Amino acid sequence: MAEKKIKIIVAKPGLDGHDRGAKLLSRIFAEAGMEVVYTGLRQTPEMIVEAALQEDADVVGLSSLSGVHNYFFPKVVELLKAKKLANVLVVGGGIIPLEDIPELKKAGIAEIFGPGTSTEVIVDFIRSNVKAK
Amino acid sequence: MFDVKELEKIKAGKKKWSEGTLAKTLSKAPEKKAKTTWSGIPVETLYTPAENAGLDYESKLGYPGEYPYTRGVQPNMFRGRFWTMRQYAGFGSAKETNARYRYLLGQGQTGLSVAFHLPTQAGYDSDHPLSMGEVGKVGAAIDHIGDMRILFDQIPLDKVTTSMTVNAAATALLGMYLSVAEEQGAKYDQLGGTIQNDVLKEIICRGQYIYPPKPTMRLTVDLIEFCQKYVPRWNSISISGYHIRESGSTAAQEMAFTIADGIAYAEACAARGIPVDSFAPRLSFFFNAFTDVLEEVAKFRAARRVWAKIMKDRFKAKDPRSMMLRYHVQTGGVTLTAQQPLNNIVRVALQTFATALGGHQSLHTNSYDEALCLPTQGAVTVALRTQQIIAEESGACVTVDPLAGSYYIEYLTDKIEAEIEDYIKKIDAMGGTLTAIEQGYIQKEIQNSAYLFQKSIDSGERAYVGVNKYTMEEPPVTDLLRVDMKVGEEKAKELKEWRAKRDNAAWKKSLDKLREVSKTDTNVMPTVIEAVKAGATVGEVCDVWRDVFGQYRPKEFIS
Numbered sequence: 001m002a003e004k005k006i007k008i009i010v011a012k013p014g015l016d017g018h019d020r021g022a023k024l025l026s027r028i029f030a031e032a033g034m035e036v037v038y039t040g041l042r043q044t045p046e047m048i049v050e051a052a053l054q055e056d057a058d059v060v061g062l063s064s065l066s067g068v069h070n071y072f073f074p075k076v077v078e079l080l081k082a083k084k085l086a087n088v089l090v091v092g093g094g095i096i097p098l099e100d101i102p103e104l105k106k107a108g109i110a111e112i113f114g115p116g117t118s119t120e121v122i123v124d125f126i127r128s129n130v131k132a133k
Numbered sequence: 134m135f136d137v138k139e140l141e142k143i144k145a146g147k148k149k150w151s152e153g154t155l156a157k158t159l160s161k162a163p164e165k166k167a168k169t170t171w172s173g174i175p176v177e178t179l180y181t182p183a184e185n186a187g188l189d190y191e192s193k194l195g196y197p198g199e200y201p202y203t204r205g206v207q208p209n210m211f212r213g214r215f216w217t218m219r220q221y222a223g224f225g226s227a228k229e230t231n232a233r234y235r236y237l238l239g240q241g242q243t244g245l246s247v248a249f250h251l252p253t254q255a256g257y258d259s260d261h262p263l264s265m266g267e268v269g270k271v272g273a274a275i276d277h278i279g280d281m282r283i284l285f286d287q288i289p290l291d292k293v294t295t296s297m298t299v300n301a302a303a304t305a306l307l308g309m310y311l312s313v314a315e316e317q318g319a320k321y322d323q324l325g326g327t328i329q330n331d332v333l334k335e336i337i338c339r340g341q342y343i344y345p346p347k348p349t350m351r352l353t354v355d356l357i358e359f360c361q362k363y364v365p366r367w368n369s370i371s372i373s374g375y376h377i378r379e380s381g382s383t384a385a386q387e388m389a390f391t392i393a394d395g396i397a398y399a400e401a402c403a404a405r406g407i408p409v410d411s412f413a414p415r416l417s418f419f420f421n422a423f424t425d426v427l428e429e430v431a432k433f434r435a436a437r438r439v440w441a442k443i444m445k446d447r448f449k450a451k452d453p454r455s456m457m458l459r460y461h462v463q464t465g466g467v468t469l470t471a472q473q474p475l476n477n478i479v480r481v482a483l484q485t486f487a488t489a490l491g492g493h494q495s496l497h498t499n500s501y502d503e504a505l506c507l508p509t510q511g512a513v514t515v516a517l518r519t520q521q522i523i524a525e526e527s528g529a530c531v532t533v534d535p536l537a538g539s540y541y542i543e544y545l546t547d548k549i550e551a552e553i554e555d556y557i558k559k560i561d562a563m564g565g566t567l568t569a570i571e572q573g574y575i576q577k578e579i580q581n582s583a584y585l586f587q588k589s590i591d592s593g594e595r596a597y598v599g600v601n602k603y604t605m606e607e608p609p610v611t612d613l614l615r616v617d618m619k620v621g622e623e624k625a626k627e628l629k630e631w632r633a634k635r636d637n638a639a640w641k642k643s644l645d646k647l648r649e650v651s652k653t654d655t656n657v658m659p660t661v662i663e664a665v666k667a668g669a670t671v672g673e674v675c676d677v678w679r680d681v682f683g684q685y686r687p688k689e690f691i692s
Contacts, residue, residue, distance in 0.1 A: 015251035015267050017340020020380045020467070024583055026691045040689045041340045042255075042263065066251060067507070067616065071266030095471075097506055098609035115471040115504050116600040118591050 006130055008059040011039040011048045013076070016066035021093060025061065028119045034059075034126075045075040052080065052088055058130050062092040062109075069096050074107035081108075087131045093117070134190045135182045144183045151178075166594065171425035172383035173585070174548060180540035188543055193438070197492075197533045199453075201441040203434050203546070204534040205492040206457040211530035217495035218520045219296060221463065223248030223273035224507055225616050226624070227283035230273040234288060236510070240517060244326075246296040246497060247284070248272035249306070254341040256302040256675030259624035268621035271507070272298075276628055277670045281309040282316070291319035295326040296371070296461070296495075301343035303330040304356050305674040308661040311364065327368035327417055327461070330356055333394045333566065334373045336687065337575050338380040343675060346567055348682035352657065354401050359658035361411050368417040370398060371461065378421035379467045381583020384428050385549045387421060388436040389556035390575050392443065396557070397566035399448055409448045413455030417494075423465045424480050426487040430536050431545035433460075433491030438546075439553050462488045463497040469504040472599035474610060477501035482519050489529040490536055496520055506613035573690035580690070628670070635668030643667040644677055651681045 010026045012019055019041060026038045037055050039048065052060050060080070062073055073092050080088050092104065093113040101112045110129055113122050135143070155178060168176045177184070188194075195201060198208035207213065220237055222245075223230045234245055250272040252264035258276050259268045268274050275281060285295075290313065299306045307328050314324055332349040335342040343349065353370065360369035374382075374391030382390065395416065402412040420436075422429050440458040444450040464484035469477045478501045485498055498516040500508030508516070524530055536542045560569045569575050589595040596602040643664040650660045664674055 014265075015255050015257075015263060015341075017251075017335075017338075018379075019338075019340060020580075020583055023580055023689075023691055024381070024587055027580075027584055028587075030691075036691075038689055038691055040687060044263070066267065067270040068266040071618070095504065095506070097613050099611060099613070116597070118601070119587060120591060 006034040006059060006126065007037070007055060007057045008034050008061055008126070009037050009039060009048065009051050009055060009057045010061045010063070011043050011051070012041045012063055013043050013045065013048060013072040014064065014066060014068045015042060016064055016068065017041055018065040018094070019063070021065075022061075022063040025063075025093075025119065025122065028123065029126075032123045045072060045079050048076055049079040049083055049085070052085060053083055057088060059089045059091065059126055062090065064092070064094040064096070067095070069094065069104065070100060073104055073109050077108035089126065089130050091122075091126065093122075134185065134188045140182060140186055143181050147179070147181050147183055155179075170384070170428040170545070171423055172385065172428060174385075174428070174545070180544050182540060184544045185540055187547070193547075194537060200445065200456060202437045202457055204537055206437070206459055206494075208533075210492055210533045211489070211524070212533070215524045215530065216489075216493055217244040217294065218242050218517060219244040219246045219461065219495045219497055220513060220517055221246040221248050221296075221298065221497045222513070223250070224271070224614070225269040225273065225620050227273055227275060227280040231284055231286050231288070233510075234284075237513070237517070238288070238293070240514065241521065242517060244294045244296065244495060245288070247298065249297070249299050250274050251341070253306070253671050254299055254302060256305075256343045256671060256679075258628060258670050258672030259621060260628050261672055265621070266618075268624050269616045274620060274624050275306070275309075275671070276624070277631055277668060278309045278312055278665050279631060281313045285313055285317075289319075290314040290317055291323040297326070297328045300329050300332050300335050300339075300341055301349055301352075302671055302675055303328050304352050304658060304661045305665060305671050307356060308658065308665045312662060312666050321364045322366065324364055325366040327371050328356065329373060329419070330370040331373045331394065331398075331419075333397060333570065334376055334391075336570055336685065337377065337390065337394075338579060339373075339376040342685045342687070344678060344682040345685045346570070348678070349685070350397075350401050352678070353398065354405050355656045355658055357398075357402055357412055357415070358405060358407060358656055361407060361415065367415065369412075369415050371417050371419045372398060373419040375419050375421045375463050377579060378423070378465065380579050381586060382579045383582050384423070384425075384432040385435075385552035386556070386578060386582060388432055388439070388549065389553040390579070391418060391420070392436065392439060392553060393557060393560045393566045393569070393575070395440065396443065396447070399444075400565075403448065409444070409450045410452035410455050413444055413448065413450055414452060414457075418458055418460035420460050420462050420493075421465050422462050422484040422488045422491075423468055424483050424487075426483055426490070427536075427542060428545060429484070429487035430491045431542055432549050433488075433493070434534070434537075434542075434546045435550040435553060437492075439550055439557075443557075459494050461495040461497070462491075462493045464488070464499045466499055466503060469499060469501070470597070470599050471504040472604065473607060474501050474505060476599055477504070478515060478519070481516060482523070485519050485523045486527060486529055489523050489527070490534075492534055502610065502613070505610055506615070509612065509614045573688065576690045631668065631670070639667045640664075640669060644669055644673060647674065648677050648681060651678060
């Protein structure tokens with residue numbers, strides 16, 4: 001079965017400048033055979049969803065270390081749904097308290113990867129959860 | 134330091150030991166993998182005078198308070214007084230942050246360090262669409278001089294020294310600080326402190342840039358020039374390696390790229406016509422401290438020596454103060470783990486110990502819960518006590534540069550010095566720091582180190598306690614510090630009132646003047662001060678320059 005490459009948008013929502021993780025994972029995803037688009041910093045939810053639409057992405061990976069995840073992550077899911085992109089897998093990472101994760105999952109973020117997560121775990125999760133379109 | 138005959142004897146002795154005593158042990162129990170420092174410098178089993186053959190005491194080490202300052206910038210270092218204990222703090226509103234400052238000063242902290250929220254750092258007001266969700270999150274929400282008054286309410290600015298972490302928007306925030314100090318009755322020349330004002334590392338790795346490199350450097354130099362004339366005790370820039378290291382660089386790269394930035398600022402000041410000995414004594418630095426104590430100590434010593442040489446030989450400085458690498462340290466945020474967070478107290482203690490042995494000027498210690506959230510008050514107290522324990526109890530402060538003369542430390546110091554100088558040569562050959570940044574060279578070097586480090590953790594080649602070794606199940610930590618979303622709504626309401634009640638004509642006139650001055654070569658600082666006094670907000674001042682200078686849009690380099 002010739003599989004289509006997984007296409008992932010790696011995005012930094014808000015004004016947070018911590019992009020070590022986002023850039024590192026961009027490289028790791030590319031090495032894992034995915035097609036990666038890194039948006040750079042200062043993305044609004046609208047910009048991220050627009051990128052997902054334009055790029056026909058399978059996955060959106062959100063990274064936040066400034067404490068704005070509860071605002072931004074659900075907003076991205078909501079806008080994706082509004083654009084009929086509910087099939088796009090949304091995952092997140094960064095400095096995110098464990099107690100916030102249940103709410104984020106309820107809002108439609110498939111998984112949250114905290115500091116110290118092995119990159120293999122993240123790649124495996126995406127591979128096994130990416131949805132057929 | 135050792136005579137040739139003696140060195141020959143030691144070399145022979147080490148060879149004999151290595152092939153005999155050591156080989157016998159290794160044949161029974163071989164070492165599983167090559168040993169390196171945390172940054173990956175290969176490390177031998179044993180260091181002796183043989184690895185220090187080129188170590189000339191007088192020229193390479195010398196005496197503290199004297200060139201090349203390897204052993205420290207003050208003659209008696211911490212015997213006279215400890216470093217400034219300066220905890221970076223700020224969250225929520227100006228009022229909440231003011232309360233945290235007064236608590237910290239009450240606990241024996243000796244200097245303030247202001248964390249501004251991201252909108253302030255990026256030059257946006259709290260009610261700007263890009264500020265949504267960010268207000269008060271990672272620092273205090275400061276939009277205008279009224280907020281600055283509340284931030285320092287009942288804190289005498291002629292007595293405390295204050296550090297402010299703001300870069301692209303530095304001129305506006307310093308303008309507010311100076312004005313509030315003046316209202317309190319202080320004179321500019323009584324004020325001591327530091328403003329980060331290091332825009333190059335924002336472009337390299339920290340992300341709080343606003344304007345393209347050239348105009349943003351012009352604002353940086355305007356601030357330096359203004360302080361050199363009117364605020365003589367103010368450190369008008371804090372050239373920062375901290376964030377370079379956090380982004381994944383090695384210890385040597387941290388020092389190399391920071392010094393490269395330092396060279397770029399010194400060149401820009403010189404090009405402005407400021408004599409080197411007028412600006413160089415007020416250049417200060419900001420570094421990281423990781424847990425590999427010995428590598429960190431060597432890194433600090435090496436950087437002092439390299440900077441002294443550069444200022445003397447390249448910039449022809451004559452004043453000794455121009456050659457002194459004075460620096461603030463923050464322990465490594467990225468070294469903290471979300472897993473088993475109490476372990477971070479031990480990491481911070483070791484990092485503090487390394488910093489003290491390295492001979493710094495001021496220090497922020499991270500709190501153990503910072504891989505989870507903003508630090509809670511209890512965790513901040515432990516962090517401050519860690520500094521106090523190292524200062525008072527550890528023995529690190531009773532003599533100057535206590536690790537000097539260790540064969541390993543001197544070897545490592547030379548090794549890191551050589552690596553720094555190598556990078557500086559490469560960057561010079563490229564056409565200087567700005568070109569190296571434009572080409573993404575520095576960014577890619579850092580990212581590659583971050584990648585290699587991650588690979589070593591993923592593969593288990595390097596052990597990280599609680600992360601890939603000695604892991605355990607644990608309940609989630611609760612009672613985290615949270616900033617209410619309401620801060621944003623309240624701030625937006627307050628800003629509306631602020632804009633309504635200021636003298637509109639005076640406000641408009643001041644911003645028009647700023648626009649005109651910004652188009653010329655005239656220093657913007659006096660006009661910025663007029664504007665913030667007339668009630669102009671951070672966002673309004675920065676918007677003037679967005680119009681005049683344009684905005685920076687980085688190329689992303691993924692390597």
